[in-house]
Amino acid sequence: MGFTILAIIIILALWAYRRYRHSYQPLTEFQKLALxxxxxxxxxxxxxxxxxxxLDEAxxxxxxxxFADPGRSEAWYWWKAIQNLTEKPDEM
Structure with a gap:
């Protein structure tokens, strides 16, 4: 009797783990663009x-x-444009 219960618990745990593992899938590029x-x-x-x-140049x-990094928020792109303009170029 104890072995049967243990076997059922193990089977249920494996089933739950497989179900959880397959439920998570990273976003595709199209899904990122649709956010x-x-x-x-x-x-x-x-x-x-x-x-x-x-405004046009901005x-x-x-x-x-x-274009350089698709899939980000609009706010991130504005921040990144500011960062690109204010970065100091590497000196050789």
């Missing part, structure tokens, strides 16, 4: 526009960041 885009704060937008001088910088 809602968090908008950047007005302060971040203003900072980038002030750095480059115009949007071009954001588009470059979006």
């Amino acid at each position: 809602p885009r968090r908008e950047p704060t007005p302060q971040v937008k203003t900072k980038l526009i002030n750095l480059v001088g115009s 949007e071009r910088q954001v588009a470059r960041a979006r």
Whole structure:
């Protein structure tokens, strides 16, 4: 009797583990692109526009960041564009 209960418990544990393992799947590239885009704060937008001088140029910088690393939030792209412009190039 004790062996039967132990066997049932082991079988149920293995079943639950396999079910859990197969339920998690990383997002595909398409799913990443379909995620809602968090908008950047007005302060971040203003900072980038002030750095480059115009809204058109700011949007071009954001588009470059979006092309280089797809699947991120809109706020991240604006932050990354600012970072790209303010980084100091490596000195040789």
